[in-house]
Amino acid sequence: MPNKNLVGIFSSDEKLVHAAQKAKEAGLPAFDAYTPFPIHGIDEILELKPSFLPRVCFFGGLTGLLSAFTLQYWVHAVYWPMNIGGKSFTAYPAMVPICFELTVLFAGVSTFFGLLFSRGMHPFKTSPFWGLQTENDKFALVFDLDSEEKANKISSLLNQEGALEIREITA
DSSP: OOOEEEEEEESSHHHHHHHHHHHHHTTOOOSEEEOSSOOTTHHHHHTOOOOSHHHHHHHHHHHHHHHHHHHHHIIIIIISOOOOTTOOSOOHHHHHHHHHHHHHHHHHHHHHHHHHHHHTOOTTOOOTTTTSOTTTTOEEEEEEOOOHHHHHHHHHHHHHTTOSEEEEEEO
């Protein structure tokens, strides 16, 4: 069953934050906000859970570091040991660049795919929130609609806070 959402579009981030705060105080918490750039403090107002992506990035980087170190150690000490100038088979300082590169590579790739997976983003998915013009200069505040009474309260609140446009979207 599709969800109905009410979207208020604002001209500035200050107006959006103020409207989100007023809605929270009125007992009408917003569902989400779409903005062209990150807005400090909006996560706390909307009571959004912290993202799990930093943990995905950390464990991806740790996997890259361990795989780089294991591969180099195995090649130098087990598979093809070479005694060059009486040096050790495992020259740890020489392993640092490869370990760094694979740490960064695995962290970045795992974060990218973690984001795509968590948001269900794929080439065939379309968002019901396309066309809100939040890519450049507009700021959108989205509310879940349960009843017509709630829709009227939210609409009047958004009008009072200076919303440029109010849309009802079925997601």
